Amino acid sequence: MEALAALTLAVLVTCGVYLVLRARTYPVVLGLSLLSYAVNLFLFFTGRLVTGAPPLAGAATPTADPLPQALVLTAIVIGFGMTAFVVILALRARGELGNDHVDGTGEKS
């Protein structure tokens, strides 16, 4: 199971990085989203893979670690804020510069 989780993250990150390295804003936004999924999952996995034991106090058996979960919860929401900011920045750049390039060539689209 551990290897499967690692492989999934590897694929997510590879796709995300490849997209971030593209020349237009839209793939970069997609890539950043994929990367933030991967990063959130990674942080979540640091609490290890625990099945069927949500972190509720008072349970008889040991539960999943609440700490990474609390970290990731806010990270998800902040991640939305960041994605929104990047998207709007891309729109603004298109409005001001007339193109959606991020590779510095800046030709008119």
Place this chain on the structure above:
Amino acid sequence: MNLLLIILLPLLGALLPPLAIRYGRSASAWTAAAITLAALLFALGPLVAVFGGAPQEVHWTWLPQAGLDIHLRLDGLAALFVLLILGIGLLVILYARYYLAERDPMGRFYGLLLLFMGAMLGVALSNHLLQLLVFWELTSLSSFLLISYWHHRSDARRGARMALAITGAGGLAMLAGFMLLGHIVGSYQISVILNAGDLIRAHPLYAPMLLLVLLGAFTKSAQFPFHFWLPHAMAAPTPVSAYLHSATMVKAGVFLLARLYPALSGTELWFFLVGGVGLATLLFAAYNALFQHDLKGLLAYSTISHLGLITLLFGIGTPLAAVAGVFHIINHATFKASLFMAAGIIDHETGTRDMRLINGMWKYMPHTATLAMVAAAAMAGVPLLNGFLSKEMFFAETLHLSALGAFSWVLPAAATLAGIFAVAYSARFIHDVFFNGEPIDLPKFPPHEPPRHMKVPVEILVALCLLVGILPAITVAPLLAVAAGAVLNGPLPDYSLAIWHGFNTPFIMSLVALAGGIALYTQRHKLFALHDRVFPGVDARALFWEFITWLMDTAHAMTRALENGSLQRYAALLLLTAVAAIAWPFLNSTAPIAGPVPAAPIDALTLLGALVMMAAAVVTTVWQRQRLTAVIALSVVGLVVSLTFVRWSAPDLALTQLSVEVVTIVLLLLALYFLPQRATVDSSNLRRGQDLLLATGVGGGVGLITWAMLTRPYTTIANYFVENSLPGGGGANVVNVILVDFRGFDTLGEITVLAIAAIGIFALLDNLRLEMPATDDGGRPWSSERYPLVLSQLTRFLLPLALLVSVYLFLRGHNAPGGGFIAGLVTAVALILQYMASGIDWTQQRWRLQYHPIIAAGVLIAAATGAGSWLYDRPFLTSAFGHFHLPLAGEFELATAMLFDLGVYLTVVGVVMLILANLGKLTQRSAGEGGT
């Protein structure tokens, strides 16, 4: 406490004159004067104690681990400077009231002046090196602002920048020197350092430390070769020149020499560095002063020369020379401030400062002329005036120096030569301006005496010159004794302040200087011609600007070489560095990547989920140019991520991810509308190959690290949270209790970040004009049915249900999965659905809410909940809870954390709605304008 008030009064009071200007210019001036007077009153008690022989000290600990404390100390030297700063400051405030023109913003002037005053008092009173440096830099900054006070003038802006560049660079060097000094002594406290002189002088780091500290002192006090900023700082209004650039700020450098004198002096290096630079400055500037045609230029070079004299006195290193240095600080401040004020009056009344034009002023302003002549005579060192006394002490000291061996005659000769030039330029100030025929082409004619009160400060200062000059023993003696005692940090040498010491060598030197100076002045026209022929346009300023231009060009070239505007390149470099940095230890390690924890078995459902997620990620990447397909694939990844959270016992995360997924996709769909519809292949095959390689490197690295982590044993650090969640936080849902209670401060920060992001987005959307596509990428027109009937009707039924769900999630959040974040997202999704289904107009008619206030209310409620615990003397964000019983409803729980969660809820709703509703509005405006 009073010591702190002395500094804080002007620093905080700096805000008042700009406010008081509404009630008139005099009100502004009176406010500034009142603040200065108040500071002087507070200083009175401690000053009396210091004169009684008891230095005052206060001390507050701040970061004792880092040696950063607030130390203030008022000893004799600080007392002298406090008196100079506040006394002359008061006179300058009065003077400036009449000097500044109607159109000059007077509130800003007094505000900046008080800011400087506070900073300078801080320098004088600091008993901690780093604290002193902070105030030191603050004087540089306020000096910059004051020089550029008339910022419409380019000479003022350039002069200000030059002053800031030179003194700022010196300040940096001094910071390094102070760090070394603190390292040598093991303390930054000045009173400790002063008693560690032997340790410091014997230390191997003494030489570099001294050099760095002196760089700071020399740049500030305009010592050769850093002197050239001071003449250009004369673009400042004259009250500023009188205050900062003659009486106080430029004295900060020599103040530092005096302050650290017991700790640093007494070595050959000190003697040659400080003495040498002082001597060079004294001669060079005295010579240059004679050749200035600008009235203030003459005074500026004369100031540099006198600062050189003081530096030289401290450099000589004998106790008597140090006493003379302190004495000259006092005398120079009085006569030079009054001379600057007189120069300002002349400038004010004639409209020019060119001494080739201003002649014969005696006829027009005899009163001012008398005052200026007395002050100039003090500057020249004429007997019965204060300048004479300290200058004679200086001459006497140059005679008793044995360090130069056979060259002992050099110093007295150079001193006499400097004296000759000083007499010559003083004579020029008197004769050229007040006599020497008639004025030529004055911009304002005829000049007349200034307003009565403008002369009062000059009169007071000139009276002091006379009093000190004639009756030194009963006027200045106590101040000099206490200040010099503090400088020497030991017993005072025997000295006599009498005006007549007999017909001795120093007196002969004075006479030679007087006679030689007047003789030199009579030959000035030949000298001017010679000077112009020998030094045509040698200007340190030109060299400085050339250097600055070169520096800027080099910096631009380097920036351009690194920064070509391509995000691709930056990201690639960044990632490549990251991969290399992480791969290196991996490759050098022999430890196996997989850890000892046995692998858990894979079940079919999980495998399916993982495969779907990987496939969706690959689809997103491969079909990125088919934009809609890519978004759908991306949302599949997001959905499987939420399922992953469910699979591994994180219901809160799953709920959050699910609702964020919805708003993210709505956001991306809106954005797609505005982005180019057709995507071309931009990158070459080579480029794509490289990128794929790099991406695989990063992805593979992340995979390996994840695998290595997951196969290693795990100990949680969250036991405290789990155990205390119910008894301490009153909630069973540990994740929520961590968010709103244990780590509530972090959450407060996070919702603040969200709020800032939303405001930033709002600003970016403001006035944004984008082209709207008329058709989709296949060329088909948009659907004519803007708001599908079924969708709009269904969503109206769904809204109350969705809101009910969000309330439920919110209320149970403390004990079961849910909470402010999730409830906020669900509410936002429900509202967004209304916008999408029924349009903005329809929704806003029924939902008249502004989202900015909601965000503000959310952050404020959260912060106020935290601050509320202060009322009960608890630390910020301490939560309280209790169980209550209601008939019918049964037992329920109330916790202050819930109020905090309400803040989180409101912020999240406001942020999401602000972003999406405003982005959506763009489409509507374009639809209206575009006529589609």
